[in-house]
Amino acid sequence: MIIAYVCYGSAHSSIVAAAIHVGFLPNDRIPAFEEFLSLPHYDMTEGNQIGIPFYMGVDEFNNDVYAIGAKSGRKIMMKAVKSFLRESGIHEEEIMLIDTLPAIGLMTKFGGMTSRRFKMISIGRPFTVYGIIKKYKNFLDIVNSVKFRLKELD
Helix, strand or coil, X not given: CEEEEEECCCCCHHHHXXXXXXXXXXXXXXXXXXXXXXXXXXXXXXXXXXXXXXXXXXXXXXXXEEEEECXXXXXXXXXXXXXXXXXXXXXXXXXXXXXXXXXCCHHHHHHHHHHHHCCCHHHHHHHHHHHHHHCXXXXXXXXXXXXXXXXXXX
């Protein structure tokens, strides 16, 4: 199965959720500031990379895990992918698309816009990290829910 965590710009929430899923970030504590900055692709996605899946690794169920950005079109992109699979004769159950944007708060949104859109990285990036630290439990809830569903399918 393919697991794809989907967010606005594939720079923050989808990266963090996918990183938790594959074990780059802990499931039993809130990571330190530096742990977020060491993640592949964290707060580094450029506009022309949105829509391109970033491979994050393999989980304990042998599923490939990705992070992808879809701007404001997350819901329609997810619907289109599932429809395309169905029309192509590929079982929809072979891919799990998870919207991670509901996990973040205003601090991360502000930081992401400041860092990625306005290129004021030294100001925006710390806001993204502190915002995610504040909402880290939301990410754990999303990933644990996905893993619970995967266990049921196994």
